[in-house]
Amino acid sequence: MSDAQKQTEAEGAPPPGTSPQGGHGDWRIYVAGYGLCIIQTAVAFAVASTSYMTHDSNLAAIACLAIGQMLVQLIFFVHLSTTPDAGANAAALAYAAMVIGLVVIGSMWIMAHLNTNMGPMEQMARMR
DSSP: OOHHHHHHHHHOSOOTTOOTTSSOOOHHHHHHHHHHHHHHHHHHHHHHHOOSSOHHHHHHHHHHHHHHHHHHHHHHTSOOOSSGGGHHHHHHHHHHHHHHHHHHHHHHHHHHHHHHHSOOHHHHHHTO
16 A cells, blocks of 8 residues: 555545545546536626625625635645645645736736826827
C-alpha cells in the first residue's frame, strides 16, 4: 500500500477531484463541478434580473455566489485541497492571486491619477 493510500485511509475519504492513486479523479467529478457552476451562474443571473431585493442585497448575493463559484472551481477543477501534497498548488495559487492583485490595484491607481491630473475635455480641445 502506498503512502498516499495510507494517508487517505487515515484521513477518511479523499477530497473532491482527487483519487488515492494521485490522479485527478474521474469524469463524474468534473460533471459535478460543471453542474454546480451552471446552477450558481443561473442563480446569479436570476438575482440580477429580479427586483425582489434591494440593490445592496443583490450585490451581496451576487458577491456570495461569486465566492462560492470560485471555491467550486478551485476544489473541483484545480483540485486544491488541504492534503500535504497540495502545498505546491496552494503556493502557486497564492502567487497568482498576488500578481493579479498587483495588476488590478496598480491599474486602478494609474487610472485614478490620470483622472485627477487630466483636465476636462473641453479645455483640452481648446488647447490646439
